[in-house]
Amino acid sequence: MIAVVLAASLAAGGTVQLELPPQLVLEPLSVEEVAGGAAIPWDGGTVPPLGVVVRRVSGAFRLLLPRGVSPASFEVRAQVRELGNPGKEGGRVPVKVTVLPLRLVESRGELEVWEADLLFHLDLSRASAGTLSGRLEVSVVGR
Amino acid sequence: MKKATLLAVVLALGFVGPLFAQATGNTSIYVVYPRIAILYYRSSITLQPSASDLITAFAGSNPVNTGTTSISTFTAALGTLEGDATTPATPFSTNVLTTINNFYQVRANYQFQVIVSITDGTLQGDGTTGSGNILMSNVQTELNDSGTWAATVQQPNPGGLGTVHKGDVRFNLDFSGASLIAPNTSATFGDAVVQTQVAFY
Numbered sequence: 001m002i003a004v005v006l007a008a009s010l011a012a013g014g015t016v017q018l019e020l021p022p023q024l025v026l027e028p029l030s031v032e033e034v035a036g037g038a039a040i041p042w043d044g045g046t047v048p049p050l051g052v053v054v055r056r057v058s059g060a061f062r063l064l065l066p067r068g069v070s071p072a073s074f075e076v077r078a079q080v081r082e083l084g085n086p087g088k089e090g091g092r093v094p095v096k097v098t099v100l101p102l103r104l105v106e107s108r109g110e111l112e113v114w115e116a117d118l119l120f121h122l123d124l125s126r127a128s129a130g131t132l133s134g135r136l137e138v139s140v141v142g143r
Numbered sequence: 144m145k146k147a148t149l150l151a152v153v154l155a156l157g158f159v160g161p162l163f164a165q166a167t168g169n170t171s172i173y174v175v176y177p178r179i180a181i182l183y184y185r186s187s188i189t190l191q192p193s194a195s196d197l198i199t200a201f202a203g204s205n206p207v208n209t210g211t212t213s214i215s216t217f218t219a220a221l222g223t224l225e226g227d228a229t230t231p232a233t234p235f236s237t238n239v240l241t242t243i244n245n246f247y248q249v250r251a252n253y254q255f256q257v258i259v260s261i262t263d264g265t266l267q268g269d270g271t272t273g274s275g276n277i278l279m280s281n282v283q284t285e286l287n288d289s290g291t292w293a294a295t296v297q298q299p300n301p302g303g304l305g306t307v308h309k310g311d312v313r314f315n316l317d318f319s320g321a322s323l324i325a326p327n328t329s330a331t332f333g334d335a336v337v338q339t340q341v342a343f344y
């Protein structure tokens with residue numbers, strides 16, 4: 001049924017578009033966020049683990065659907081590839097990306113614009129200080 | 144930063160099984176990761192060397208190595224020491240090299256150095272069990288059991304925050320001005336301060 005709806009909209013000349021910003025720059029991290037402080041009293045045992053770094057990017061991408069096509073007709077996936085220090089192979093940052101639910105933000109004629117936030121969970125244990133760069137890939141697949 | 148990519152990809156239809164559609168877009172992503180160093184430090188440590196270790200140390204052959212202990216108070220069985228030390232006390236070493244392993248630990252994502260210094264080098268007798276003082280001097284540190292001791296040591300390859308660097312500290316203790324107050328068989332001397340500082344270089 002979903003496929004029928006999609007086919008109908010495309011047959012009518014509608015397009016489905018994915019829009020991404022030119023670039024995403026996540027907010028800088030702080031030592032307080034990672035470890036609670038720069039100098040931590042400690043009892044001599046195993047040092048406490050690092051905190052998980054999470055960044056939320058509002059309106060990270062937009063999906064333009066023909067009017068009447070539900071975003072539930074699609075599965076949206078996002079992943080970050082090769083995030084790390086430029087030129088340093090050993091410092092790759094594993095990233096888990098969570099796509100939050102799409103929300104309708106505006107209508108443009110026959111198109112409806114849906115927007116979603118992304119949550120980035122960063123494992124920075126092997127990265128060095130500096131500007132880390134990588135590629136965000138978002139894919140939308142018809143169910 | 145390289146120029147961004149803006150992608151607007153139109154659905155592509157497949158013809159395998161049910162009607163299939165897919166759109167994929169890429170964009171550059173950047174994370175600003177500032178220099179971060181985290182120092183885990185011991186706020187209080189108590190040294191409690193055995194009398195036999197002290198005797199050997201005073202004789203100049205076996206530095207006291209406490210392994211896991213500290214500085215805020217010091218308790219030693221000097222009464223026992225006095226009796227046993229009469230024979231081997233030549234030459235008598237007033238400066239006992241004292242090593243504290245695992246004194247601090249550091250995580251860092253940029254090359255760093257550790258500087259140790261004595262802020263207060265006097266372990267004062269408590270006036271009840273001990274009088275006079277024990278003097279601390281010549282503090283040094285080493286990282287990751289490197290064997291290189293200095294007041295300032297450097298780590299050029301920190302390996303990221305997931306790597307923990309262990310720091311040991313050693314210093315001299317001069318017992319020549321310390322004595323017990325009778326009838327106690329041990330005495331407490333306390334409240335010296337060693338400062339550990341981590342900085343980028």
